[in-house]
Amino acid sequence: xxxxxxMNCNVPTDIVFSFTGFATRGGTTDSHxxxxxxxxxxxSGVRHFVDHEAAAASPIARLIKQVPIKSxxxxxxxxxxxxxxxxxxxxxxxxxxxxxxxxxFAHNGDLKxxxxxxxxxxxxxxxxxxxxxxxxxxxxxxxxxxxxxPPQALLQAALADLVAAIAQSGTFNLLLSDGTALxxxxxxxxxxxxxxxxxxxxxxxxxxxxxxxxxxxxPRDRVAIIVTxxxxxxxxxxxxxxxxxxxxxDGAPVA
Amino acid sequence: xxxxxxMNCNVPTDIVFSFTGFATRGGTTDSHxxxxxxxxxxxSGVRHFVDHEAAAASPIARLIKQVPIKSxxxxxxxxxxxxxxxxxxxxxxxxxxxxxxxxxFAHNGDLKxxxxxxxxxxxxxxxxxxxxxxxxxxxxxxxxxxxxxPPQALLQAALADLVAAIAQSGTFNLLLSDGTALxxxxxxxxxxxxxxxxxxxxxxxxxxxxxxxxxxxxPRDRVAIIVTxxxxxxxxxxxxxxxxxxxxxDGAPVA
Numbered sequence: 001x002x003x004x005x006x007m008n009c010n011v012p013t014d015i016v017f018s019f020t021g022f023a024t025r026g027g028t029t030d031s032h033x034x035x036x037x038x039x040x041x042x043x044s045g046v047r048h049f050v051d052h053e054a055a056a057a058s059p060i061a062r063l064i065k066q067v068p069i070k071s072x073x074x075x076x077x078x079x080x081x082x083x084x085x086x087x088x089x090x091x092x093x094x095x096x097x098x099x100x101x102x103x104x105f106a107h108n109g110d111l112k113x114x115x116x117x118x119x120x121x122x123x124x125x126x127x128x129x130x131x132x133x134x135x136x137x138x139x140x141x142x143x144x145x146x147x148x149x150p151p152q153a154l155l156q157a158a159l160a161d162l163v164a165a166i167a168q169s170g171t172f173n174l175l176l177s178d179g180t181a182l183x184x185x186x187x188x189x190x191x192x193x194x195x196x197x198x199x200x201x202x203x204x205x206x207x208x209x210x211x212x213x214x215x216x217x218x219p220r221d222r223v224a225i226i227v228t229x230x231x232x233x234x235x236x237x238x239x240x241x242x243x244x245x246x247x248x249x250d251g252a253p254v255a
Numbered sequence: 256x257x258x259x260x261x262m263n264c265n266v267p268t269d270i271v272f273s274f275t276g277f278a279t280r281g282g283t284t285d286s287h288x289x290x291x292x293x294x295x296x297x298x299s300g301v302r303h304f305v306d307h308e309a310a311a312a313s314p315i316a317r318l319i320k321q322v323p324i325k326s327x328x329x330x331x332x333x334x335x336x337x338x339x340x341x342x343x344x345x346x347x348x349x350x351x352x353x354x355x356x357x358x359x360f361a362h363n364g365d366l367k368x369x370x371x372x373x374x375x376x377x378x379x380x381x382x383x384x385x386x387x388x389x390x391x392x393x394x395x396x397x398x399x400x401x402x403x404x405p406p407q408a409l410l411q412a413a414l415a416d417l418v419a420a421i422a423q424s425g426t427f428n429l430l431l432s433d434g435t436a437l438x439x440x441x442x443x444x445x446x447x448x449x450x451x452x453x454x455x456x457x458x459x460x461x462x463x464x465x466x467x468x469x470x471x472x473x474p475r476d477r478v479a480i481i482v483t484x485x486x487x488x489x490x491x492x493x494x495x496x497x498x499x500x501x502x503x504x505d506g507a508p509v510a
Contacts, residue, residue, distance in 0.1 A: 042307075042342075042343040042344075043342055043343060043344060044344045044380050044381065045305070045307075045342060045343025045344030045345075045346070045380070045381065046343070046344075047304075047305065047306075047343065048303050049302075049304075050300065050302060051302075052297075052300075059318065059321075059322050060318065060322070063314065063315065063318050066314075067314050067315070087297075087298055087300060088297040088298060088300025088301070088302065089297075089298060089299045089300030089301075090300075091300070095350070096352060097351060097377065097378065097380060098376075099378065100378035100379060100380055101380060102380055120376070121353075121375070121376035121377075121397070122352065122376075123352065123354065123355035124355060125299050125300065125352060125355055125356060125357055126299065126300065142376070
C-alpha cells in the first residue's frame with residue numbers, strides 16, 4: 001500500500017516539516033520505496049514533482065525538504081506498488097485539467113477488477129488502478145456538470161456518490177484538489193488535524209525534528225494536515241470514519 | 256519574447272550542459288526573467304518543473320543543472336512575458352494528456368487577436384496566447400483523429416496544417432512532444448544540430464563550461480539539440496527556414 005499526505009491552509013504555507021517526516025517513511029522508517037510525488041498549487045498553477053526513486057534517497061525530495069515552497073493546497077504520496085510497475089508514469093499524484101483548472105489526485109489502497117469504461121477525454125498514461133479511477137472520476141464529473149465547474153457543495157455531493165461506488169471495488173483512501181478546495185475520502189485509514197492559534201510545539205514521529213509553530217506563524221494562520229498515519233506524537237489527530245469524505249477550505253473542514 | 260530549448264536522443268541522455276547555458280540567459284546573459292520551465296519524458300511519464308522565478312536565480316533550476324536527469328525527449332523554456340502575467344500557471348512548458356499520452360508544449364512568439372473557440376475538453380488554466388494555442392491544437396487533433404493516436408507521419412501533416420493556420424496570427428516558434436517524437440516549428444527563429452560519432456569538444460556561448468562529448472558518449476549515441484539561438488560557438492548550427500516543421504526521432508530529424 002501507500003501513504004498520503006495533504007495540506008490545506010488559509011494562507012500559503014510551506015510543508016517542509018510535515019514532508020520531512022513523511023518522506024522518511026519512503027525508505028527509512030517504513031518501506032514505501034517505489035516512488036513518490038508531491039504537487040503544490042500556486043494560485044491556479046501547479047508545481048508537480050514525481051520520482052520513481054525512494055523519497056528517502058531522492059535528490060528532488062531533498063530539495064522539497066530544503067526549499068520552502070508555499071502553497072494553500074498540497075498533495076503528496078509515497079508509493080509501495082500493488083498494481084502497475086515501478087515507473088514514473090505510475091507515481092502519484094496524477095494531474096489533469098478539467099474546466100480550465102488543474103486537478104491533482106493521489107490514492108492509497110487497492111481496487112480489484114476495477115475497469116469502468118473510459119469513453120471521455122481522460123485516459124490513463126500508466127497502468128495503475130489509481131489513475132484509471134482518477135480518469136473515471138473526471139469523466140463522470142464532466143458528464144454530470146458539462147462545461148463549467150459547479151459550486152463546491154454540489155461537486156462534493158457528486159464526488160461522494162462516485163467515490164462510494166468505486167470503493168465497492170476495494171480500498172479507496174484518496175486526496176483530490178482543484179486548487180480551490182481539498183477533498184479527502186477515507187476508506188480504511190486517514191487522519192487529520194487543524195493547527196491554529198494558540199500554536200504549540202510539535203515533534204515528528206519519524207525524524208528528529210521539532211518546530212514551535214508559535215514562532216513561525218501569525219495568529220490568523222490556519223493549516224489542516226491530512227495524512228494516512230499521524231506524523232507527530234504530541235498533537236491530537238482525528239481519525240476519519242470509514243466512508244467519510246471531508247472538504248477542506250482555508251485550513252479547516254467545511255461543516 | 257522567450258527562448259526554447261529541446262533535446263531528442265536515441266538513448267536517455269542528460270541535458271545538464273545545454274540547460275546550463277540556456278538557463279544563464281534567464282537573467283544573466285539575457286533578460287528572459289519571467290519564469291522558466293522544463294519537462295523530461297521518462298518512458299511515458301513526465302517530470303515537469305515550472306517556476307516563476309528567473310532561471311538564473313531559481314533553486315529548482317540549480318537542481319536541474321546538478322542532477323543529471325536522463326531522457327529521450329526534453330522541452331525547456333525561459334520566459335519574457337508578452338501576454339499573461341508573471342505567474343506559475345503561465346510558465347511553459349504546458350502539459351496535457353491526449354490518447355493516453357502526455358503532450359508537452361512550449362512556444363516562443365506572440366499571437367495577436369488569437370482566440371479560436373475551445374469547445375473540446377482542453378481549456379487554458381492561465382491566460383497566455385500560448386496555452387490557448389496548445390489547447391486548440393489538441394482539440395483539433397482529437398477532432399480529426401478521434402480516440403486513438405494516428406501514425407506519426409499523419410500526425411505531423413495535421414500538425415503542419417494547424418500550425419500554419421495559427422501562425423497567420425503572429426510568431427509561432429514551438430516545440431511539442433508526446434514522448435515518441437519531438438516536433439519543432441519555426442516561424443522566425445530556431446536552430447538545431449545533431450551530435451553523433453565522431454564526437455568533439457564544445458564550449459557554451461553563455462557560460463564558462465566546455466565538454467568533450469567523446470568522453471561521455473558511446474559511438475552509437477545520437478542527440479539532437481533544438482534551440483532559439485545557438486548555445487555553443489564551436490559547433491555548426493543549422494537554421495530552420497521560416498515556416499519549416501521538423502519531426503525528431505532517435506536524435507535526428509526524420510527525412
